[in-house]
Amino acid sequence: MLAGTALVRFPVPGGRWHRGLQARRRLEQFFGRRVASRRRQPGPDLFSQLCQAEDDRGQRFSDADVVNHMIFLMMAAHDTSTLTLCAMMYYLARHPHWQQRLREESRALGKTRLIFTDLEQLTGIGQVMREALRLMPPVHGIPRRTVKPVQFNGATIPAGTFVMISPYVTQHMARHWPAPERFDPERFAPDRLPLPDPYQYIPFGGGAHKCIGLHFAELQIKTILHQILLRFEWSVPSHYRMPVNFTTLPKPADDLPVYLTALSPSRHPSTNP
Ligand code: HEM
Numbered sequence: 001m002l003a004g005t006a007l008v009r010f011p012v013p014g015g016r017w018h019r020g021l022q023a024r025r026r027l028e029q030f031f032g033r034r035v036a037s038r039r040r041q042p043g044p045d046l047f048s049q050l051c052q053a054e055d056d057r058g059q060r061f062s063d064a065d066v067v068n069h070m071i072f073l074m075m076a077a078h079d080t081s082t083l084t085l086c087a088m089m090y091y092l093a094r095h096p097h098w099q100q101r102l103r104e105e106s107r108a109l110g111k112t113r114l115i116f117t118d119l120e121q122l123t124g125i126g127q128v129m130r131e132a133l134r135l136m137p138p139v140h141g142i143p144r145r146t147v148k149p150v151q152f153n154g155a156t157i158p159a160g161t162f163v164m165i166s167p168y169v170t171q172h173m174a175r176h177w178p179a180p181e182r183f184d185p186e187r188f189a190p191d192r193l194p195l196p197d198p199y200q201y202i203p204f205g206g207g208a209h210k211c212i213g214l215h216f217a218e219l220q221i222k223t224i225l226h227q228i229l230l231r232f233e234w235s236v237p238s239h240y241r242m243p244v245n246f247t248t249l250p251k252p253a254d255d256l257p258v259y260l261t262a263l264s265p266s267r268h269p270s271t272n273p
Pocket of ligand 1 (some may be wrong): 077138
């Protein structure tokens with residue numbers, strides 16, 4: 001991913017916009033070359049499904065539509081999930097007792113390769129994921145345009161106004177979250193759910209365009225973190241606070257250096273029941 005937003009939106013060689021356009025062309029070629037074969041021989045994957053999808057009148061997406069959807073999906077699905085994992089790694093490095101709690105939960109499953117129903121049991125990872133998404137939502141601003149006048153906090157926002165909804169701000173509001181800056185996955189303990197207001201927590205957005213991948217993201221994150229927990233311990237110095245670059249999606253400005261220690265193989269299950 002590019003490190004930040006281009007200030008000059010003109011393809012000056014060496015500049016960010018130029019690099020971005022070059023990278024986009026590579027993705028266009030990568031997906032473009034594969035559309036025809038996916039149309040001929042579809043699999044169960046989303047790329048194939050986009051190639052096959054038809055509306056009520058039997059119309060399909062053009063090749064360019066399919067490619068654009070796939071490029072969007074790369075960001076929507078991949079960058080969000082990796083940044084969530086990154087935030088979780090950071091908070092677990094700073095809170096070793098939570099790291100150990102999750103490791104014990106993973107060890108209790110007694111296997112490395114998980115099946116769908118195993119993931120339900122990794123409730124601690126689920127709680128830590130929700131808290132990391134609260135403190136560091138990968139999509140920290142959601143752009144919208146009002147389609148009609150809206151009353152908000154005593155003011156009228158006219159139709160056609162560009163508004164930015166910020167999960168980051170909402171999820172750090174003291175009126176919704178006691179001690180909002182504190183990492184506390186217990187906020188999402190089953191006996192404290194549901195939340196008083198569903199819109200106080202919006203890392204996946206809300207309404208018609210709410211994330212379609214939120215459950216898939218959780219499955220993927222649990223699967224990956226389970227492997228890491230079984231194989232490694234990691235930490236950061238006690239005074240360390242991750243600097244965040246919010247220019248695009250919130251990513252560690254210093255690439256988050258962690259001390260990684262391999263656990264002895266005898267400490268993790270090597271065979272699957
Ligand atoms: C932790 C990971 C993820 C986060 C935080 C996240 C966040 C979001 C947010 C905030 C939106 C709403 C944007 C809006 O309202 O304008 C969104 C939409 C979307 N997400 Fe995710 N997402 C994640 C993972 C995924 C995954 C894994 C996929 C696909 C496999 C995915 C696919 C999509 C798509 C296709 C949309 C657009 C939905 C629409 O416009 O109708 N996301 N996501």
